[in-house]
Amino acid sequence: MESTRNRLIELLETSDKQFVSGQLLSEKLKISRSAIWKHMKELEKDGYHIEGISRKGYRIVKFPDKVSENTIQWGLGTNWLGKNIIHKTTTTTTQQLAHQAAQDNAEHGTIVIADEQTKGKGRMNRQWYSTKGKGIWMSIILRPNVLPIMAPQLTLLSATVLADAISEQTALTPKIKWPNDILINDQKTAGILTEMQAEQDQIQYVVIGLGINVNQITEDFDKDIQDKATSLHIQTGHKWNIKDFIQHVLKSFEESYDAFMENGFPEVKQKWESYGYRIGEQIKIKTLHKEWKAEFLGIAEDGALLTKTDKDEIKKIYSGEIEWFMKGEDDNAK
Known part of the structure; x- marks a missing residue:
């Protein structure tokens, strides 16, 4: 059914809005004309x-900009990512749904996506404002055959995918x-x-949550974060097609993951x-028990934050809070 409908869309799209006869569609797809009509509905x-x-046939007058399982899959062009899509109009978090799906044996490459999250969260359980219909709120289920210690590298890979997508689609310069x-x-x-859900030496599954602010205006954000958060629309003045952006991200993700x-x-x-934010500058590193300053050198071969202390010691940081100094502030750091 899905492959037939995908082929139908392809035939109509390539007609350049000219009519395609029901007879021709029937012959190409090897289904009845009544089945063609049902697909159109x-x-x-x-x-x-x-x-x-x-006597003339069918043509597409307008393409959808809505997000659904079908609209994402039609024209997606991936080999394995997004072959199974779970779409919700509203949910608490796509991460929560993705964990449930993964535990129910959802296949590698399953996508969970929502128009709105009511309890969206980011790192360290911070709230993420997921405005309805104005952003991409999506989780990807992966079952990689790698050691659990390598899972954080998938976060860094995902960041490069989003940075590439934003750069390629908008001509902005993300960091x-x-x-x-x-x-x-x-x-x-x-x-x-x-x-991640894993045993000592084997990953059962990884869920990668992606949140992208696309078409919000400043007033969509709470006042206390309006100077910290932005969207592609705010930065460009252009309203973006969310479905098309999702497809671009998924295709890029599959290529980068492979x-x-x-x-x-x-x-x-x-x-x-190449996208690293303020590499070569002084940063403040905070953990539960310690705070110190260091120079940010980049990332190590395993994905850890690479720093150089004021004693010229090279240190890897695997977790912690990072702050960048304002000009002239670093002299007061601990």
Whole structure:
């Protein structure tokens, strides 16, 4: 059914809005003309505006901009990512749904996506404002054959995918703030949350949550974060097609993930550092029991934050809160 409908969309799209006869569609798809009509009605439910005229056939007058399982899959062009999609109009968090699906044996590459999250969260359980219909709130279920210690590298890979997508689609210049934030002009526009279920030497599954602010205006954000958060619309003045952006991200993610599984982390590291936020500058590092300053050198071969202390010691940081100094502030750091 899905492959037939995908082929139907392809035939109508390539007609350049010219009518395609029901007989021709029937012959190409090897189904009856009444089955063609039923497919057209399903397309209309997903937001396609179809014009059908007797003796002339069918044509697409308007393509949908809504998000659904069907609209994401039609024209997606991936080999394995997004072949199974779970879409909700509203949910608490896509991460929660993805964990449930993974535990119910959802296949590798399953996508969970929502128009709105009522309890969206980011790293360290911070609230994420998921405005209905104005952003991408999506989780990807992966079952990689790698050691659990390598899972954090998937966060860094995901960050490069989002940075590439934003750069390619909008001509903006994103930066990646370690480990999981995408910034534009020093304001957060996207974040990544990676969670894992694993045994000591084997990953059962990984859920990668992606949150991207796409079409929000400033007033969509709470006043206390309006100077810290932004969206692609705020930065460009352009309203973006969310479905198209999702498809671009998924296709790029599949390509990057396949390359990572084939070639390892070096290519990801190189790309990440090309987007790295304020590499070479002084940072303040906070853990539960300690706070100190160091120079941010980039990321290590295993994905850890790479720093140099004031005693010229090279240190790897695997977790903690990172702050960048304002000009002239670093002299007061501990």
